[in-house]
Amino acid sequence: MEQYTVNQLAKLASVSVRTLHHYDQIGLLKPGERKRSGYRYYGESELYRLQQILFYRELDFPLEEIRLLLDDPRFNRETALLFHREKLQQRQRRLQVLLHTLDETLHQLKKEEKMSNYDMLYKGFRKEKVQALESEVAEKYGAATLDETKTRLNSLDKATVLALQKEGDEINLALSKLMHLQADDPRVQEWVKKHHQYTTSFYPADLTVYRAWAQLYVEDERFKATYDKVKPGLAAFLSKAMLVYCLRV
Amino acid sequence: MEQYTVNQLAKLASVSVRTLHHYDQIGLLKPGERKRSGYRYYGESELYRLQQILFYRELDFPLEEIRLLLDDPRFNRETALLFHREKLQQRQRRLQVLLHTLDETLHQLKKEEKMSNYDMLYKGFRKEKVQALESEVAEKYGAATLDETKTRLNSLDKATVLALQKEGDEINLALSKLMHLQADDPRVQEWVKKHHQYTTSFYPADLTVYRAWAQLYVEDERFKATYDKVKPGLAAFLSKAMLVYCLRV
DNA sequence: TAAAACTATCACGTAAGGTGAGAGTCAAGC
DNA sequence: GCTTGACTCTCACCTTACGTGATAGTTTTA
Incomplete structure (x- = not known):
């Protein structure tokens, strides 16, 4: 002992x-x-x-x-651990919201736009308790406005999601057109950088994680398929370019 | 003003x-x-x-x-925000490690196995400071172990990503098997909740955003295709179930 | 066996607010 | 105009989770 x-x-x-x-x-x-x-x-x-x-x-x-x-x-230790698990995941999601808030703020800052709704500045700061959220909004503005707000936000949200998807497509497309170049070519690396930034908005990938990821692009069938669908060989090409990127930075 | x-x-x-x-x-x-x-x-x-x-x-x-x-x-506000971004992602990764530690502990608990290395109990608790981390490890154990640590971390990162992917697959599969039920059936809604939490770990979808998303599942070909590939009709089914979920909560 | 490295027990200090108490202020309805 | 209930102000003491010495005994290492 x-x-x-x-x-x-x-x-x-x-x-x-x-x-x-x-x-x-x-x-x-x-x-x-x-x-x-x-x-x-x-x-x-x-x-x-x-x-x-x-x-x-x-x-x-x-x-x-x-x-x-x-x-x-x-x-009971096991019950407790499962509880922790739940709460830690909740915190992860809160951090994700916070990061989103941050990106939105950055975006507005660059466009030098005024905020339409200051509320947005603070999403994700409240420590997790979460309960009565929607009802609070309803109380505040009345049910009628709620519906209107909802549909307006609706189309905006859809656009955001689609834009995000489009951004991903563009990066893939651009890279697929550069496959005749060397992986360390600046033109390639420029897009890899975008790819890296793009992925970090979904998943907290620092360079070591990103590097691990690079390997997945060739090792894992699912990843490989996704990219090779854009253009055969893209997965391997991107994987190599990502590795180069990690070493360079 | x-x-x-x-x-x-x-x-x-x-x-x-x-x-x-x-x-x-x-x-x-x-x-x-x-x-x-x-x-x-x-x-x-x-x-x-x-x-x-x-x-x-x-x-x-x-x-x-x-x-x-x-x-x-x-x-400078922008510089500061970028700094926050970096640090918040660092914290996300720490939480990821913590979750891993937790799962390991749970695993050992179930197998009633003794820990070979108690060190494992505490990975991820240290608050992020991180700078002199690599150097510290190197000093302590020598360069050889460092490399080993690196590759182990590497595989942890890969495993995490794959686990995430698997979780998504499981949710889709579970839902596809429940398509004979009504969208508001508790068994369906239970999985929709998981689906919501899952998506939130990538993109912070509060209920309004999630609702907008629900529409995309039927309106947008790309989304539709992804889900119908699991099982035809899943996109429409999920979309409906998501809407119900949003109204219920 | 002496020095170096730990460890123990006080005991006071600190950061970031919480929690009233007592008193002034503002907006709404009558 | 006046009342009333909801805010707001300042003061001031309380709390949590340790940090930071000071002083003194203990264990390990050379």
């Missing part, structure tokens, strides 16, 4: 020693054993408990509440 | 009135105007400033530092 000192555990879990002291003090995480010297030693079950604590903390639960939850005899 | 009272701005930006008072007090966000009554009124430029503040706050910047940044004459 392995034993960890404060320092060792702190490093392992990326928390400070003070944090462990604190958790001991408030009875949230007590060491499995205390030598007569007073030193704290943590064992396996403490490691699991700490993981749980950190998951809850990540979700902004107050420590006192975490303690109550973990000490409740009805506590 | 529109003017917002504390309450109005607080609601708009999902912060508390107290927070606005506090920001005024520390000189982070001063109202554009103060009536003789002492009431605070905020104008357009304050709205933008608040957005910036919230982005920085989301990234755990201390308020004092935010103030210094925003008041620096070299401050």
Whole structure:
């Protein structure tokens, strides 16, 4: 049975020693054993408990509440993990909204346009609670305006989505026409850059992820098919060009 | 020029009135105007400033530092937004790792297996600072292990993307098998909810956007083709079910 | 066996607001 | 014009989750 000192555990879990002291003090995480010297030693079950604590903390639960939850005899680790999973995914979606808000703001900034609706500036900041949302809008503006607003937004939203799709098509098309060039040709790389930016608006791909992706374009049938449908050989070509791009930047 | 009272701005930006008072007090966000009554009124430029503040706050910047940044004459809104973008994506990736850690833990829990390496319990908890990461790892374990780590991460990224794709496939498949039911059947709606969450992880579709999307599934050939390829008629079925979903929630 | 490296317990400090209390202000309806 | 309910103001003390020493004992390493 392995034993960890404060320092060792702190490093392992990326928390400070003070944090462990604190958790001991408030009875949230007590060491499995205390030598007569007073030193704290943590064992396996403490490691699991700490993981749980950190998951809850990540979700902004107050420590006192975490303690109550973990000490409740009805506590079940698997249920808790599934709960965390749900909430973390929720947070991911919130971040996605936030990124979208950011891109919209950037877009308006470039066009030097005035906002029609300042509301847009703040979408995604509210910490996840989500419940009564639609009803609030209805209350605010009345049902009639709601419908009108809805249909107007409707066509705008459709246009946005279609535009996004079109942008993707354009990038693919442009690249397919450059397949006679070398992968490291500036004209190719320019479009790869666009491709990279385009993909990051959907998926958080930094260069390492993007690089992993490049491999998928040739390894995975689904990816390969999608691109080769535009023009046979595009998948392999793009994959190579992406790798070059990653190395260059 | 529109003017917002504390309450109005607080609601708009999902912060508390107290927070606005506090920001005024520390000189982070001063109202554009103060009536003789002492009431605070905020104008357009304050709205933008608040957005910036919230982005920085989301990234755990201390308020004092935010103030210094925003008041620096070299401050540029576009540069700042691009910085936020980078960091938010970094956080998304951290959450991704955290979810992976969670799934691994769940997996081990079910198999009732012992962990070979407790280190795994805590991947993704460390808040992003990241700069000197590679160098740190290299220092610690030597260059050889670094490469290994890289390829492992690589495969994790690939696995994540493939898992995402698989999730999409599963949802489509499940729905295609429920086409004999009514669109408002709970079993159908359950999967529509998953579909909605799934799409949101790529593109933040609130209910109005999702509704617009529903129409695209029948109006736009590209969308239609994608779904009808799974099973003819799925596009229309899903479209209807999505509309029901939007009205129900 | 001494130095270097940890660890322990106070104890006070801090950031970002929460939570009233007491008093002035504004908009609407009568 | 007056009342009433909903806002708003300032002060001031409270809270959470640790950070940051100070001082003193313990373990490990040379």
